[in-house]
Amino acid sequence: MKNNVQPSAAGHAYASSKSTTDSGKPVIAQRNSAFKGWGVKILPPLIAFVVFIGGWELIVKLLGTPAYIFPKPSDIVRAAAENFNNLMVSVWTTIVEAVLGFLLSIVLGIGGAILLASNRYIEKAIYPYAVILQTIPIVAIAPIIVIWFGAGTNAIVIISFLIGFFPMLSNTLIGLHSTDTNMLNLFTLYNASPLQTMWRLRIPAALPYIVAGLKISCTLAVVGAIVGEYVAGIGGGKGGLGYAITIAASQLQTAFLFAAGLSASVLGIGLFLIVNYLSSLLLSSWHESEMKK
Amino acid sequence: MSSQHAFASETQRETTGKGRQLVAMKELDKVYGNGTVALSDVNMTINEGEFICFLGPSGCGKSTIFKLIAGLEERTRGDIEILGMSPKEARKQSDIAFVFQDHTLLPWCSVIDNVMLPLKLRGVPKQERLQEAERVLALVGLSDHRKSLPRHLSGGMKMRVSIARALASRPKLLLMDEPFGALDEITRQSLQDELLKIWQQDPSMTVLFVTHNTFEAVYLSTQIVAMTARPGRVSAVLNVDEPFPRDDSFRTSAAFSQWVRTVSEHMQH
Numbered sequence: 133m134k135n136n137v138q139p140s141a142a143g144h145a146y147a148s149s150k151s152t153t154d155s156g157k158p159v160i161a162q163r164n165s166a167f168k169g170w171g172v173k174i175l176p177p178l179i180a181f182v183v184f185i186g187g188w189e190l191i192v193k194l195l196g197t198p199a200y201i202f203p204k205p206s207d208i209v210r211a212a213a214e215n216f217n218n219l220m221v222s223v224w225t226t227i228v229e230a231v232l233g234f235l236l237s238i239v240l241g242i243g244g245a246i247l248l249a250s251n252r253y254i255e256k257a258i259y260p261y262a263v264i265l266q267t268i269p270i271v272a273i274a275p276i277i278v279i280w281f282g283a284g285t286n287a288i289v290i291i292s293f294l295i296g297f298f299p300m301l302s303n304t305l306i307g308l309h310s311t312d313t314n315m316l317n318l319f320t321l322y323n324a325s326p327l328q329t330m331w332r333l334r335i336p337a338a339l340p341y342i343v344a345g346l347k348i349s350c351t352l353a354v355v356g357a358i359v360g361e362y363v364a365g366i367g368g369g370k371g372g373l374g375y376a377i378t379i380a381a382s383q384l385q386t387a388f389l390f391a392a393g394l395s396a397s398v399l400g401i402g403l404f405l406i407v408n409y410l411s412s413l414l415l416s417s418w419h420e421s422e423m424k425k
Numbered sequence: 426m427s428s429q430h431a432f433a434s435e436t437q438r439e440t441t442g443k444g445r446q447l448v449a450m451k452e453l454d455k456v457y458g459n460g461t462v463a464l465s466d467v468n469m470t471i472n473e474g475e476f477i478c479f480l481g482p483s484g485c486g487k488s489t490i491f492k493l494i495a496g497l498e499e500r501t502r503g504d505i506e507i508l509g510m511s512p513k514e515a516r517k518q519s520d521i522a523f524v525f526q527d528h529t530l531l532p533w534c535s536v537i538d539n540v541m542l543p544l545k546l547r548g549v550p551k552q553e554r555l556q557e558a559e560r561v562l563a564l565v566g567l568s569d570h571r572k573s574l575p576r577h578l579s580g581g582m583k584m585r586v587s588i589a590r591a592l593a594s595r596p597k598l599l600l601m602d603e604p605f606g607a608l609d610e611i612t613r614q615s616l617q618d619e620l621l622k623i624w625q626q627d628p629s630m631t632v633l634f635v636t637h638n639t640f641e642a643v644y645l646s647t648q649i650v651a652m653t654a655r656p657g658r659v660s661a662v663l664n665v666d667e668p669f670p671r672d673d674s675f676r677t678s679a680a681f682s683q684w685v686r687t688v689s690e691h692m693q694h
Contacts, residue, residue: 314529317497321516321523322543322594332546336533 203387208394211387218376219388223395226357226372229285230403233292234353240293241300241349242342248301249308250330259305266298270356274363288360288372295356296349303348307341308334343411350407354400373399447473447598447631448494453503455489455657463489465656467503473597476624476632478642479650480688486657487635491600494633495521507598515598519547522596526603528583530575536586537562537571543594561589564623581612585619592623601634605641617645618672625669639692643684644676651691661691 185205192204199207212219244262248255274291281287311334319329361374371379373396380389448471455464464486471477479487492498493505496512507515515521522543530539540558549557562568565585575583584604591599605613624632636642642649643665651661665684667675675681 312529314525314527318523318525318529319546320497321495321521322546323517323519324546328546332542333531336531
C-alpha cells in the first residue's frame, strides 16, 4: 500500500497505466500526483500573494499613512465587512446590468453579423458606419443615452451593450467570412441554399471566432455597466458598483472604495471564467484551440 | 507494344464502345480575370463508364477543366455539355460529385453525418439517408467508425470518408482533384485499389481524376489525357487498353513500365 502512495514519478506512471484495471490503490496514487500538480500550480502564486499583502500591511502600518489616503488590507476587509449588505446589493445590481448588456450584445452582434455576411451589398453599405460608431468613445455618448432612456437601469444596460456589441459583431463577421473555399465549393456543388450554407457551414465554422468575441465582450460589459452607473447614477433603484464607487470617493471612504474596486474586478473575472467554461464546452468536440492536451 | 497502342493527338476521340457520350467540350477557352489563359482550345468527349486521368504539371489547367465541368466557373469561349445539359443544370440533378485533395469534412460532424450531408441538403428523408450512408461506408470499409469525429481518423481514413460522401449522392460523374496527393505511398496504393473496385462495381459511373503522378495515372485509367502548361492544352489522349481488374501484379509488370515510359514521353513534348 505504501509503495503505491508515494507521490513519485513511478507512482504517477503507475496511476496512468493501471488506473482502469485495479480498483482502489491506483486512484489514491492518482489523487496524490494530481495534488502534487496542484501544489506546483497553486503554491508559487499563493506565496507571492501572501508576501504582497503582508508587505503592504506592514509598510503602510510602519509609515502610519492615514486610511483615507492609503488603506491597509485589513482596513479594506473591515470596510467590506461593515458594509457587506450594501456591497452585495451593489455587486448584484451591476451583475444584472452587465449580464443583460452582454446578452444584448451577443444577440444583436451575432444577428447583425449574420445579416451583413449574407449579403455583400448590405455589408459594404453598413459595415464602415459600424466601425465609425465604434471609434466614438462610449463615455462621450453616455450622457445622450441617459437623456434618451432615463437615468437608471435601461440606460446602463444600453451603455454596457454598446461597449460589448462591436467586438461581437466584428469577430463573428470575420468568422463568417473565413470559411474554407473548398468547403463553400462543396456546398455549392451539392446545391445548398444560402440559408443551408449559413446554418450548416458558415456559422459552425465561425464558432471559434464567435467565442473569441464572447471573451472580449463579457469583460467589456462589466466595464460598460460601471461607466453607465457613473453617468446614470442610481435612477430611483438600487445603486450598482459604479454608483457605490462615486459615493465612496466623494466621502473619502477610501477603504470601501478599494473594496468596491476589487469586487468589480472579481465580478469581471468571474464572468470571464463562466464564458470561458461555456465556450470550451461548445468547442471541445472539434476545435483544436480548445482541445484537451 | 508501345507502337501498337492507340492514341490520338489533339483529335476528338470516338466512342470506345463502353457507353454513351457524357461530356462534350468544344473549342473550350478559359481566361481568368487577371488575363491568365488557363485553358486554350480544348476539344474532348468523355464517354460513360470511363476512368480518365488528367495528367500534367501544375498550371496546365487540370483543375480549371474540373471547375468548368462542375459549373463552379464559367467558360470564356466554346461549348461544354454534360448529357446535353449545361454543367449547372447537370449539377442541379445531382449527377456530379467532387472529391478534393483536402478531405473537406465538417470537423464538428461525425463520419456518418458528414457522409449524409449531400442527402440532407437535398432533403432526402432520414431513414433513406441512413441506409445510403451505411451502404457507402461499407463500400470504403469504415462502417465501424460511423460515430467518430474526423480528427480522430488518419489521413487515409478521412479521404475514404470524403469518397464515401461523394458516392452517397450516386453520381454519374465523379470528379477527383488530386485526391491522394497528400497521402503516403502505401495508403495511396490501397486507396487506388479500393477506388478501382468501387468503379468496377458500377458500370455507369464515370471517374475523372486529376493527378501529376504518371504511375497513378497509368495504374488507374482507361484513358489518359496528357496536358501541357501555359496555356493549358490537351497534348495527347492515350487509351490504356490494359484489362481490369488490375492489382499489384500489374504494377510490377513489363507492360506497366512500358506505359509509364510512353506517357512520360508525351509529357515532355
